Amino acid sequence: MPYGEKYPSALLENAVDAISSLPGVGKRSAMRLALHLLRQPVENVRHFTEAISNLREGTRYCRICSMISDDETCSICSDRSRDRRTICVVESVRDVMSIENTGQYHGLYHVLGGIISPINGVGPSDLTIDGLTERVRALVSENGEGAEVILALNGDVEGETTAFYIYRRIAPFGVKVSVPARGLGFGEDLEYADELTLGRSIVNRQVFTP
Amino acid sequence: MPYGEKYPSALLENAVDAISSLPGVGKRSAMRLALHLLRQPVENVRHFTEAISNLREGTRYCRICSMISDDETCSICSDRSRDRRTICVVESVRDVMSIENTGQYHGLYHVLGGIISPINGVGPSDLTIDGLTERVRALVSENGEGAEVILALNGDVEGETTAFYIYRRIAPFGVKVSVPARGLGFGEDLEYADELTLGRSIVNRQVFTP
Numbered sequence: 001m002p003y004g005e006k007y008p009s010a011l012l013e014n015a016v017d018a019i020s021s022l023p024g025v026g027k028r029s030a031m032r033l034a035l036h037l038l039r040q041p042v043e044n045v046r047h048f049t050e051a052i053s054n055l056r057e058g059t060r061y062c063r064i065c066s067m068i069s070d071d072e073t074c075s076i077c078s079d080r081s082r083d084r085r086t087i088c089v090v091e092s093v094r095d096v097m098s099i100e101n102t103g104q105y106h107g108l109y110h111v112l113g114g115i116i117s118p119i120n121g122v123g124p125s126d127l128t129i130d131g132l133t134e135r136v137r138a139l140v141s142e143n144g145e146g147a148e149v150i151l152a153l154n155g156d157v158e159g160e161t162t163a164f165y166i167y168r169r170i171a172p173f174g175v176k177v178s179v180p181a182r183g184l185g186f187g188e189d190l191e192y193a194d195e196l197t198l199g200r201s202i203v204n205r206q207v208f209t210p
Numbered sequence: 211m212p213y214g215e216k217y218p219s220a221l222l223e224n225a226v227d228a229i230s231s232l233p234g235v236g237k238r239s240a241m242r243l244a245l246h247l248l249r250q251p252v253e254n255v256r257h258f259t260e261a262i263s264n265l266r267e268g269t270r271y272c273r274i275c276s277m278i279s280d281d282e283t284c285s286i287c288s289d290r291s292r293d294r295r296t297i298c299v300v301e302s303v304r305d306v307m308s309i310e311n312t313g314q315y316h317g318l319y320h321v322l323g324g325i326i327s328p329i330n331g332v333g334p335s336d337l338t339i340d341g342l343t344e345r346v347r348a349l350v351s352e353n354g355e356g357a358e359v360i361l362a363l364n365g366d367v368e369g370e371t372t373a374f375y376i377y378r379r380i381a382p383f384g385v386k387v388s389v390p391a392r393g394l395g396f397g398e399d400l401e402y403a404d405e406l407t408l409g410r411s412i413v414n415r416q417v418f419t420p
Contacts, residue, residue, distance in 0.1 A: 008278045008285070008307065011265045018261035021254075022243055033232055035304055037266055038278075044231075045266040049259035051228035055221045056247055056255040068218045068248075075218070094245055097218065 012038075064135070066111040066128050068093050076100075076109060083107040085143045087135060088150040089166060091115050091159070095152065107150075110135065115153065116162040124165060133169050140173045148176040155182065222248075274345070276321040276338045278303050286310075286319060293317040295353045297345060298360040299376060301325050301369070305362065317360075320345065325363065326372040334375060343379050350383045358386040365392065 007013035012034060020030035037045055061067065062074035069075070076082065076096075086107030090096055096109050112127040139147040149170060153159035167177055183201035184193050193201070217223035222244060230240035247255055271277065272284035279285070286292065286306075296317030300306055306319050322337040349357040359380060363369035377387055393411035394403050403411070 008303065009269060009280045011261075011269050011280070012278055014261045015265035018258045021258070023246055024239075024242075029234075031304075031307075032234075034262075034265060035302070036233055037262060038269060038303075040266070042266060045262065048228045048231070049263050051221075051224045052244075052247060052255065053259050055225035055244060056250070056252060059219060059221050059248060068222055070219045070221070092245070093218065093248075094241070097241075 061111075065109045066113055066131070067096055067109060085139065085146045086148045086150065087132075087139065088152050089132060090152050091154065091162075099152065107148075112162070115158045116165055117158045127162075129166060129169065132166065136170045136173055136175050140175050145174075145176070147173075148178060150178050150180065152180050271321075275319045276323055276341070277306055277319060295349065295356045296358045296360065297342070297349065298362050299342060300362050301364065301372075309362065317358075322372070325368045326375055327368045337372075339376060339379065342376065346380045346383055346385050350385050355384075355386070357383075358388060360388050360390065362390050 007016070015034040015037070016027060016030045019025060019033050020027050022030075025033075037048070060069050060072070062069040062077055063072055064077045065074060067074045067076065071078075083106050087110050088099065088105060088107055089110045089112065090099070091112050091114065093111060096111060099105050099109075110128065110132045112129065112132075114122050114127050116122060116124055116127070136147070136149060139149075149166075151163040151166060153163050163179065171177065182197070183204065184190070184197060190198060217226070225244040225247070226237060226240045229235060229243050230237050232240075235243075247258070270279050270282070272279040272287055273282055274287045275284060277284045277286065281288075293316050297320050298309065298315060298317055299320045299322065300309070301322050301324065303321060306321060309315050309319075320338065320342045322339065322342075324332050324337050326332060326334055326337070346357070346359060349359075359376075361373040361376060363373050373389065381387065392407070393414065394400070394407065400408060
């Protein structure tokens with residue numbers, strides 16, 4: 001039996017190894033994708049690999065907020081119609097896209113590029129926190145009490161640690177600092193909410209506005 | 211709202227489009243994979259795209275059986291220890307790997323490279339049927355009654371049509387033609403078998419050999 005766990009060609013094995021290095025893609029799926037690519041016209045596969053090379057080697061980041069951008073300054077930071085007194089601090093590019101998709105936020109962003117995590121060897125200097133501090137300093141000097149920073153980080157230990165660290169760095173400027181509301185999801189049944197969320201949502205109950 | 215269904219950069223959009231062209235990969239998964247690749251070291255992403263380019267542009271096929279191969283002749287066709295009187299005809303490279311993984315078959319293969327399908331515009335001349343016919347002619351002239359062809363194609367209309375077409379082409383050589391046994395799966399409960407399979411398995415019942 002020549003295969004077993006082996007492959008009929010080294011090129012196929014290399015491709016399957018590479019594809020299965022992607023998160024959430026196992027060896028079986030990788031094999032299926034590799035054989036799919038093998039059946040496509042050469043120019044389609046070239047287009048595929050070039051799109052990925054260009055993404056990795058050509059992508060630029062906004063010099064102000066570190067969002068992915070085609071230009072030196074991203075379309076949000078360049079948009080004069082946005083509320084320029086509010087900066088929403090997020091961990092990643094994905095978070096900016098999620099918040100933009102809600103259509104509910106019209107201020108600016110600041111992408112940290114990660115989260116403070118001693119276990120993973122990520123400290124404050126690995127993130128864009130110095131740049132954020134400078135932005136907030138300028139924001140307060142221009143807008144005074146109108147300046148606001150929203151710390152929209154995850155609710156886990158690392159997210160809370162990072163939020164606390166940033167708070168200590170920017171609070172001295174006298175900026176208003178807020179976090180997104182936490183509670184039951186809109187339309188969520190009490191029965192399915194986790195205990196912590198349900199308990200906090202009762203403690204932090206809001207005035208009923210019918 | 212600058213994004214909505216739009217993207218923060220054209221490079222990201224192109225990469226997501228390319229990745230979501232893979233079968234079973236939606237826009238959300240493609241976005242997740244693109245942002246993952248964006249976070250990887252440049253050399254890792256180059257290795258990834260090169261493995262795929264090399265697969266598509268460098269893969270060779272066995273001149274005898276059309277299996278994927280690193281050499282002109284694949285490792286199975288070159289293996290003198292295999293039963294060279296039996297050819298198992300399959301639709302795809304994947305089928306060869308599946309059968310090899312069972313460890314139960316020790317003959318040769320012939321990969322058709324597809325299945326006859328008028329709806330998809332695939333006719334006999336698009337497959338490796340002429341090559342198979344020549345192989346069977348030679349097989350019979352060398353082995354006489356010992357020659358056998360197993361038509362291991364899918365049980366759907368296209369598979370049966372292809373099997374019947376090939377049968378008509380090779381039967382005149384006087385070769386033994388067989389198909390894999392169909393019936394209840396080993397260890398399968400009667401209760402869960404589909405009606406067609408269960409009915410056929412009763413009609414084609416086998417002698418009990420305890």
